[in-house]
Amino acid sequence: MRTQVGIIGAGPAGLLLSRLLHVQGIDSVVLENRDRAYVEARIRAGILESHTVQTLRDVGVGDRLDREGLHHTGIHLQIPGERVHLDFEALCGRTVWVYGQTEVVKDLIATQLDEGPPLLFCVTDVQPHDVDTDSPRITFTDADGVAQELQCDVVVGADGFHGVSRPLVTAATGGKVWERVYPFSWLGILADAAPATDDLVYAWHPDGFALYSMRSPSVSRLYVQVDPTEKIEDWSDERIWDALDERLGLSGWSVNRGPITEKSILPMRSFVSTPMRHGRLFLAGDAAHIVPPTGAKGLNLAVADVTLLATALVRLLQEKETDLVDAYSDTALRRIWRCTHFSWWMTSMLHTVSAAQGGDDFDHQLQLSQLRRVFASEAAQRELAENYTGLPIER
Numbered sequence: 001m002r003t004q005v006g007i008i009g010a011g012p013a014g015l016l017l018s019r020l021l022h023v024q025g026i027d028s029v030v031l032e033n034r035d036r037a038y039v040e041a042r043i044r045a046g047i048l049e050s051h052t053v054q055t056l057r058d059v060g061v062g063d064r065l066d067r068e069g070l071h072h073t074g075i076h077l078q079i080p081g082e083r084v085h086l087d088f089e090a091l092c093g094r095t096v097w098v099y100g101q102t103e104v105v106k107d108l109i110a111t112q113l114d115e116g117p118p119l120l121f122c123v124t125d126v127q128p129h130d131v132d133t134d135s136p137r138i139t140f141t142d143a144d145g146v147a148q149e150l151q152c153d154v155v156v157g158a159d160g161f162h163g164v165s166r167p168l169v170t171a172a173t174g175g176k177v178w179e180r181v182y183p184f185s186w187l188g189i190l191a192d193a194a195p196a197t198d199d200l201v202y203a204w205h206p207d208g209f210a211l212y213s214m215r216s217p218s219v220s221r222l223y224v225q226v227d228p229t230e231k232i233e234d235w236s237d238e239r240i241w242d243a244l245d246e247r248l249g250l251s252g253w254s255v256n257r258g259p260i261t262e263k264s265i266l267p268m269r270s271f272v273s274t275p276m277r278h279g280r281l282f283l284a285g286d287a288a289h290i291v292p293p294t295g296a297k298g299l300n301l302a303v304a305d306v307t308l309l310a311t312a313l314v315r316l317l318q319e320k321e322t323d324l325v326d327a328y329s330d331t332a333l334r335r336i337w338r339c340t341h342f343s344w345w346m347t348s349m350l351h352t353v354s355a356a357q358g359g360d361d362f363d364h365q366l367q368l369s370q371l372r373r374v375f376a377s378e379a380a381q382r383e384l385a386e387n388y389t390g391l392p393i394e395r
């Protein structure tokens with residue numbers, strides 16, 4: 001088999017890159033080691049920045065998002081007894097959409113299986129080769145157990161945090177990794193309950209952070225901060241609702257309860273690996289960086305990476321110019337570090353660290369002071385709004 005761009009991974013990064021290249025006349029093949037049902041069932045975050053929505057529309061996969069997505073013009077921030085609304089539209093003229101990453105992935109897969117290029121599920125032993133030459137290859141075993149070779153001009157590792165691509169880049173370049181593991185996790189639930197709030201609520205509470213989000217007018221997505229050692233079996237539905245009530249409650253207002261359809265505990269980390277390229281192997285999305293979910297930057301960063309990379313690859317493969325691929329890693333990393341800082345800042349402002357993990361009441365007072373500053377200052381609100389709704393993609 002031969003293609004121009006061999007893409008490893010059918011998450012949002014790999015699928016959208018394939019689509020961006022397709023509409024600009026570049027061939028690709030996407031190789032995914034899981035099956036379609038598994039990829040489409042993974043529950044992830046659900047906030048799309050303005051540029052993400054525009055990119056999805058531009059490549060013809062925005063129809064269901066426009067019909068079913070919930071347009072949100074702000075968020076609520078809360079400390080006990082006080083909830084403040086930030087109006088993003090007034091603060092920075094940009095807004096966000098609530099539409100699950102799972103739905104974005106389903107839309108991208110449906111379009112790709114319909115219109116191409118090829119998307120192969122259930123492949124194993126995926127391995128890039130010769131990436132320091134102009135004729136890289138990917139070897140793999142297809143779903144029927146047959147050994148295959150895909151010859152390419154370029155290989156893209158969009159294979160997530162546990163993929164095969166990043167270790168190759170790191171080993172070949174002597175790359176550098178930055179990492180912070182946070183001393184808390186999120187317990188997330190999906191519930192068949194109408195959201196009791198118009199916009200998302202991000203709440204600081206001495207017991208820990210809580211977030212009220214949603215997926216539709218009848219489905220809520222909620223999170224509570226828990227200790228990383230907590231086990232999901234120890235959190236009955238009632239215990240989860242009680243914690244949500246305690247942390248999100250306000251006098252005269254409460255969380256709407258309903259049957260919980262999914263619950264899981266997610267660890268929180270920040271991770272950046274550089275560079276994002278070795279020879280003709282490029283990294284995009286979670287393969288190169290992870291952010292904690294506070295602020296929902298993960299998917300949007302993956303979209304920003306592949307938007308930049310698609311432009312660079314079109315220039316390389318159609319115009320034979322290397323300037324944009326040479327600039328890709330540094331250009332992408334500037335925005336990645338901005339989002340890494342914003343996610344860390346939101347996380348640090350909103351999560352309490354237990355005494356056992358070294359936290360104390362001094363930290364709490366600093367957090368409350370920072371939150372009150374955001375409540376009171378239009379400049380502080382604007383800084384949050386610009387970052388939350390997504391900074392422009394530098395090209």
Ligand code: APR
Pocket residue numbers: 008009010011012013014031032033034039044045101126158159160161162163164284285286287297298299300302
């Ligand atoms: N071979 C083929 N496919 C692989 C391999 C491999 N060796 N290793 C991993 N994959 C696949 C995974 O099964 C997954 O479908 O690569 C895909 C990577 O997708 P994501 O993990 O969703 O990463 P990305 O596309 O970069 O999207 C980033 O996803 O994790 C969330 O919060 C994150 O929202 C962010 C977004």
Ligand code: PHB
Pocket residue numbers: 044045046047200211213214221293294295296
């Ligand atoms: C979600 O809806 O899953 C979500 C929303 C906002 C966040 C994180 C997750 O900051």
